[in-house]
Amino acid sequence: MTQELNLTLQVWRQDGSSDPGHFETYAANGISEDMSFLEMLDIINEQLIEDEQVPIEFDHDCREGICGTCSLMINGQAHGHEKATTTCQLHMRKFKDGDTIVVEPFRARAFPVVRDLVVDRSSFDRIIEAGGYISINTGAASDANLTPVPKEAADTSFDAAACIGCGACVAACPNSAAQLFTSAKLAHLNLIPQGQSQRFERTETMVDTMETFFGSCTNHGECHEACPKEISLDFIAFMNRDYVKAKVKNRKLAGQT
Amino acid sequence: MTVLDSKIPSGPVAEKWENHKFSTKLVNPNNKRRFEIIVVGTGLAGASAAASLSELGYKVKAFTFHDSPRRAHSIAAQGGINGAKNYTNDGDSVHRLFYDTVKGGDYRSREANVHRLAEVSVNIIDQAAAQGVPFAREYGGLLDNRSFGGAQVSRTFYARGQTGQQLLLGAYQALAKQVAAGGVELHTRTELLDVVLKDGRACGIVTRDLVNGEVASHSGHAVVLATGGYGNVYYLSTNAMACNVTAAWRAHRKGAFFANPCYTQIHPTCIPASDEFQSKLTLMSESLRNDGRIWVPDAFDDTRSPSEIPDNERDYYLERKYPAFGNLVPRDVASRNAKTVVDQGKGVGTLKNGVYLDFGAAIERDGEEAVRSKYGNLFDMYENITGENPYQTPMRIYPAIHYTMGGVWVDYNLMTTIPGCYSIGEANFSDHGANRLGASALMQGLADGYFVLPYTIGDDLAGRLGEPTVSTDDPVFAEAEAAAHDQINRFMSIGGTRSVDWFHRELGKIVWDYIGMERTKEGLEKALSEIPALEEEFWKDLRLPGSAATLNSGLEKAGRVADFFELAKLMARDALDREESCGGHFRAEHQTEEGEAQRDDENFAHVAAWEWNGTDSVQTRHQEELTFENVALTQRSYK
Known part of the structure; x- marks a missing residue:
């Protein structure tokens, strides 16, 4: 049977390229282990919209690991800890109930932040x-x-x-x-x-x-x-x-x- | 009586393209730089067109909503690209590829277009190989071919399972070369909001900069839409998340006829959704059906794990119903049968939304290693997504939408019914009829972009030498910009309670249920009452936090979903009026005794092209009659 996870997310929020940016903490409860990491973020965004908050911007498109659009530093690792896996193909069953996950944009001087987790x-x-x-x-x-x-x-x-x-x-x-x-x-x-x-x-x-x-x-x-x-x-x-x-x-x- | 002029050249089908190229007016090489061409979309069709037009000397402006042209969804195509090279000496020819494509399209495509496609297919392979596309090769260093999608000859060129990626990178690099040379002005993260007309002719576009929200105008002598298909109207599809119909649809609203919207293609072997929040479906190669056996439990709502269900309590329904073809029946037959058993309540998995694809027999027969060597990467992908090991437990699969044959109506020159506005690749309707053959999508995108549009566009431009572009200060641009601002403001000020994704998901369910694999009059009429109701709700209850002056993906999606609502209604109407079954359009009322699609060639051997009549009126249906002089119309059978 599918397990559900309760997680804490620390997500980098940055209101445009000139904003210094900061971390926000979000509770991600009842996350199905069959979800991909990006679907988990979709759920957080649905919650934010429900609470009349501005959703988190992140880059993504094909969600099958080939277009190269998705990014994210997940707990300090690019595309997360799973080897040879893009963020869109990283699934929540690779995390444990109760985990705190830190989500940041790709950081490099040549990749300026556009907004939140989106970089150029x-x-x-x-x-x-x-x-x-x-x-x-x-x-x-x-x-x-x-x-x-x-x-x-x-x-x-x-x-x-x-x-x-x-x-x-x-x-x-x-x-x-x-x-x-x-x-x-x-x-x-x-x-x-x-x-x-x-x-x-x-x-x-x-x-x-x-x-x-x-x-x-x-x-x-x-x-x-x-x-x-x-x-x-x-x-x-x-x-x-x-x-x-x-x-x-x-x-x-x-x-x- | 028709207002549509397809401009198909006269003469025998094999000479039409050659004759047409000769009779097409030419623009002098030194004069090409005096023409500005706007290309929207930079996938296979758009990137190849932008690069080729620029090489010829035209001034090109290319637009993509992605951060780079390399991200376009062409990149996800797995299988390969057809080319009538006959390198394998097995009897292939331009005529055979032409014949197979017309037949595969269930006799609903234009013979002249398809023949041209088959002719230039050989040039595409040459061009791509010269660009450095790393096609699979044999030990002698020459190109390898395989048979694909049930073709009787080996004419498919491939680059492992990533042919689309490699061809797109080839086109992207050709485009990058022209950007560096100053021939193409590239606008990334920029989305089309409107096509602008002056005196009935396309003169430019209005766009939104997705990063800072700026709405701007761009003028040109011609506008080319290479913006892909509309499969995302179903919400769950194998399309990328951002694929949309917006450019095509806004052109439709400005006068471009939209053709055959009910022709959509289903892929039978995708991984079923795991929950309500599933965002897309992943396609598994169809080759799996060569060794996997498809079954569901005999009993309704059987909750036992598959290993506990003995063989005599399983229904291998394809083998039972189609003893000759078994699990290898064509895509649409396999898909419809999966739907039938799931609808009966025999679906498997937590959500009861799949059927088993079982490799137990193959593993017993050939050993696990043999199966691994054939399908290892696919099994790994499946396990990564589902967490289940397909060597031990059967895969669960279900059909999903993955290509749309319908699209913007174009004539033989690929011009839409708006003069000066063209449409290429999946965005147009031209070459696949009611059903696309495997490995033909990449072929058509690149044919249009590299080898057709660069010639045909000159025919219209040649007579316009010296005509300036319409200034972006002209009132037509100001009006279009104002309308774009109005729509954005309207979205931002609704202040409702539900997200765009919620509406998109709900719309997708209606479209999938009633305009999906199997359509009925009753269902389509239901769709035509449910879609407008949901649409009205959308315009009243949408909630869109954030600002229109920053990156705001919710706002981008709102515009796309608004267009999907209008498209969905037209799909239903088109499917309702097409009182026959053909290719990807299956009307339950029109089937043979064996349950196969039954065409009505007498009444429906035509293209249905719809003309916009304003937001509050129903579109007008026009017909372009199709004539078949070279391919005899026959009925399919797989018993």
């Missing part, structure tokens, strides 16, 4: 715009099977491309660094033949753009631990290698590699 992660888009693509205009592609991609490369490229851009890596990092996010996109594109012609230019511009928003990596590895898609730290090493290559080589003379 558009700096990730700026990194992608700096080179996270292959320049092929619509219609210019040749037959797809003209360029074989070794299965191993395709599989590893996919592993990197599985990143959902949620920002948990940044939120978990003591330096608020975005190496895991940036390296995942670089590995996705740099590992396959289609990505070669812009490989080093892309690496340089994306890393340099990343540095303008985010802190530096000091190899804590917290990003990987927090990542709901378990993106590998190896991609950071791969990125660093390509970045050095990009910097030392005179691209005009060095040709392809």
Whole structure:
């Protein structure tokens, strides 16, 4: 039978980006263990509306762990304590009756708070715009099977491309660094033949753009631990290698590699 | 007698698109920059259209209510994308994909559109592969294909179970490239509130900045709506929480005909709701039906756990009723039968709202390891959501809405009945008829965005060279902004007692019960009396705390739910008038002796397109007759 939980929530409330913000305490009683964490917040919001209070704003959309919209630091951990799980896929049966749960936004200078638990992660888009693509205009592609991609490369490229851009890596990092996010996109594109012609230019511009928003990596590895898609730290090493290559080589003379 | 001109080109179906491209007027490359195009929505269709139009030289403004284009719900598509490449040498061709799609749509789509879709399907695969979409590959490095959704050929390209994600990232990255190049002005967290017309032609949109509440106007030479489907009218669906009909609906209110709203598609294998506060339903891959056996207890209100129910007290109803196809009957048949047994009171689970999908026999036959290797990730997902281990106890499943075939009516150029306003992707009605085939949603979104709209939009623009955009200072914009402010103020000042979600949930129940899997005249008439009553309540008793000048998701939802109310009424009317069963529209009064959908080709081989007549009047039904010159109309049977 379904268990019910009685919980205490400490939720970060912030009335816009210029408000200093504070914690509010809410009782969450009679929570079904089958609910997701976000459905639990839905219930709190229903109660707040009933009490004529302003509901808590939080980011969410697909609620099946793929869109990367949901976020939240839950008891100090990005997307909560459950490994390889986004907040929307975290279920209340992972908590115990009587627990106090602290809910905060993802915190990083590059992710300013918009309101309550909602943050602005558009700096990730700026990194992608700096080179996270292959320049092929619509219609210019040749037959797809003209360029074989070794299965191993395709599989590893996919592993990197599985990143959902949620920002948990940044939120978990003591330096608020975005190496895991940036390296995942670089590995996705740099590992396959289609990505070669812009490989080093892309690496340089994306890393340099990343540095303008985010802190530096000091190899804590917290990003990987927090990542709901378990993106590998190896991609950071791969990125660093390509970045050095990009910097030392005179691209005009060095040709392809 | 019809006011609808579909502009289908003449000639044999296989030459129509080629001929049309040749006869379409062109905009000189240097003149394209003199045209401004507004694209609303940045999912597969919108992002691919915005990127492609910008590459051609048009000035593009793209709008999304998400914080980034990468969040659009296209990202959640699992299965794959069809492409008539015939890489597997199993006899596929453009004509076969065309044929399968018309037949799969239960003969309610336009032959010319579907043929064009099949033609450009091969270009989409090329384009996506060149963008770096990591499709599954064979050991030789070439693309892998699989058969999907009962197709007789292997034409589906896929990227593990995340094809939608990878294709959307490809389109998003193409869009990011154009944003960086200065060709696209991207507006995130911005929602469309109205489409603005001047002298009968679309000249721009009014939006609300979701962060600071600012209402603003944007003008353009053309407006493209790529805003997805309306499955969330059911409240519980596999759609993302924010999916809505608002852009399409507000265009409808301004004169865009809305076509076939009763065509909605149900997916038979979703995880049933666990409680009243369930916010959405999660889809489980249909492949599970290859090895799972579907059953319910024989007895009503049987409270025993499934392991305590002996085999002779179980009803394997699909195997019993359809011995040839068994558990593999098509989506709609599987769904309707699940509803029948649950309605009889034989449902399982705490809320009695599911049926068992049992892998016991497969595990006994092949061993747990074999089952794990095929379905391991799905079983993990199920256990994560329900807390039940499907290796030990049967899964519980139930059908849910996951796609809508109806949408804004468009002609062959993808233009709506508002000149200068286009609709692409799931938002339009064009290619799937009454039922969409698996792995065809991604194909249609990208076909429209990459390869159809960028050509067809020039036909209308070419003659408008030198025409300036309408200034946002023009009174038409001021009026639309004022109307938008009025609606916002009205929502904020109701001061009732119930939340938006409450009304949405209640509306969803009515729509699901009466305009869901099985429709009857009686039920639809009931819906037409219950929906307006609830709608009236909504406008009197809504409570919306907070401010309109900040992020306020309640306010966003209120606008969307208000539109869902109006849409739901039209769905009921459309379903009532369509006195036949076809594809996703099943009228209980119209079925064969075997319980299958019975079409009425003589009277209903047409598109129903509805014209808005004002808030207080019922829409007018127009018909676009469908002609089938290449595909013979037949009746389905799965016995």
